[in-house]
Amino acid sequence: MSFNPVGTWTEAAFEEPVGAFEVPKWKRIVQVFAAVIYCLLAAGPVFGYAAIKPVLIEEQVYRDECTAQELKDNVLVCYKQDLRLNFMFTVAAVSTNVVALPVGTILDRYGPRVSGIIGAILITIGTTIFAFAWQLPFDGYIPGYLFLALGGPFIFISSFQLSNTFPRYSGLILALLTGAFDTSSAVFLFYRIIYEATNGRFWPKYFFLCYLVVPVYILIVQLFLMPATSYKTVGELITVAESAEDQHASDDEIDDLEVVQTLQEARRAHRDSIVSEITVLLGTKDGADQTKQEDKKKKKSGVWGALHGRTAAEQIRTPWFIFITLFTVLQMTRINYFVATVRAQYVELLGSLDKAVEINNFFDIALPLGGVISIPFIGLILDNTSTTFCLALLVTIATTIGVLGVIPETWAAYANICLFVVYRPLYYTTVS
Structure with missing residues (x-):
């Protein structure tokens, strides 16, 4: 309108x-x-x-x-x-x-x-x-x-x-x-x-x-x-609803009181409609339940609001951005290097082309399968744990992969790949 x-x-x-x-x-x-x-x-x-x-x-x-x-x-x-x-x-x-x-x-x-x-x-x-x-x-x-x-x-x-x-x-x-x-x-x-x-x-x-x-x-x-x-997002929808006030400054420019009243009623109906639809969208009769859940998630996060109110330039200069960027650079390098050289690495580690081919074939199947298997677990971890816990988990798994990746044993190779194919989707989702 x-x-x-x-x-x-x-x-x-x-x-x-x-x-x-x-x-x-x-x-x-x-x-x-x-x-x-x-x-x-x-x-x-x-x-x-x-x-x-x-x-x-x-x-x-x-x-x-x-x-x-x-x-x-x-x-x-x-x-x-x-x-x-x-x-x-x-x-x-x-x-x-x-x-x-x-x-x-x-x-x-x-x-x-x-x-x-x-x-x-x-x-x-x-x-x-x-x-x-x-x-x-x-x-x-x-x-x-x-x-x-x-x-x-x-x-x-x-x-x-x-x-x-x-x-x-x-x-x-x-x-x-x-x-x-x-x-x-x-x-x-x-x-x-x-x-x-x-x-x-x-x-x-x-x-x-x-x-x-x-x-x-x-x-x-x-x-x-x-x-x-x-x-x-739900937050943006709520902001729209809250901003749909009954009284607008432009109403003062309208001389016809009947038109002003009609505009205000329409705004009020629009706001109520948004609020009603948000509660339906969230699957709850009372939006307060969802609000409590969101507040619980924010508290559980441990870092919620750390960069709120800062400009993009200010955010980029903070340790939050710098360290997560460095971590991302390191992990992307490791992940892509391993994908490109898995066979060559295990030829060198195990001293056998046949064993390296077997491990490579296992990796080809495990890589996409790991993404499918880890889906429900990733959702549970992200929705129910703090940001600090998620990042600590990533660092721990990444370190374990690094250790397994230098052990010249067949069991270590298979354990490394199993951990790697689960870590990769967890890493991508968490950083996203």
């Missing part, structure tokens, strides 16, 4: 950004389900590098980097070839972190739909380049893998706002999305299984051309199902 100089008013004055209660429950369920599906297929398939690397080696990607002696000795993968393949993954892994800043900017300015569409376009470009990389006159593997990686954050980060569709289950929804992201590494694992089952007849080109169905699906979902603007 809005007021214009001639004294008339319309419904536009009460239009607000999208609240979950304004969207039918069935549609919100479908939106979450659709987002989990496309995160499962496109949020982070490049992290399944350990699974697709043997296929690339079999297809002699970067074999021209080998020396004449290495070719004569018929080594499985030569030194420079291995470096080049790992560089392809390194560029992709680094880009997924660097691109987070522009993704956030686009998300804030243009909304999740635009972000999702950009992600679909980037994935299309990357998939197409990689499909024809074997026939291109230039090195298409690195840019193809890069664009495939760049699309993931646009898809994944823009999905976070869907946790506000059902505030009571926000932790579970975030865990589902993060679990889907972790499990997306299985895309290349399934392809490798098909590749081996067909004795290499299902060429990578055919797989990546089939994979183009995924960005098409994302594009359709973004255009016809997902919201153009992010869902507001």
Whole structure:
């Protein structure tokens, strides 16, 4: 509803950004389900590098980097070839972190739909380049893998706002999305299984051309199902309700008392409607129950409000931001390095290629499976423990992984991988 100089008013004055209660429950369920599906297929398939690397080696990607002696000795993968393949993954892994800043900017300015569409376009470009990389006159593997990686954050980060569709289950929804992201590494694992089952007849080109169905699906979902603007949090909805006062300064500009009274009644009805819908959205007859729960969470957090009231520049200069950033840099480096070099590490540690291949195969299956298994536990931990406990748990598990990673025993290798695949989704969700 809005007021214009001639004294008339319309419904536009009460239009607000999208609240979950304004969207039918069935549609919100479908939106979450659709987002989990496309995160499962496109949020982070490049992290399944350990699974697709043997296929690339079999297809002699970067074999021209080998020396004449290495070719004569018929080594499985030569030194420079291995470096080049790992560089392809390194560029992709680094880009997924660097691109987070522009993704956030686009998300804030243009909304999740635009972000999702950009992600679909980037994935299309990357998939197409990689499909024809074997026939291109230039090195298409690195840019193809890069664009495939760049699309993931646009898809994944823009999905976070869907946790506000059902505030009571926000932790579970975030865990589902993060679990889907972790499990997306299985895309290349399934392809490798098909590749081996067909004795290499299902060429990578055919797989990546089939994979183009995924960005098409994302594009359709973004255009016809997902919201153009992010869902507001319950706190934002309550702020809207509280700001919808009966008396507005603009009322003094209206001479017709009947119009003023009508405007005030409409504002009051709008506010009451928002409050009523919030209680329905929270699944409680009395909003006081939810308020108590939120207060309990804030107290349990231990750090709630530490940066409230500070500008972005002031927040960035605090130890809170500096140390969590340093921790993130270290852990992302460790996680991505392990994913890229798991086989090479265990060849060195165990002194056996066969054992390293077995561990690599176990890792390929455990990585996506860990994301699925850990979903309910992550939600419970985040919703019921303090921030300090969560960070201490991350540090403890990370340290244990580091210790297990240098023990030259088979049992330590399997224990390390089991812990790693559970730690990775916990780390991503907690930092997010």
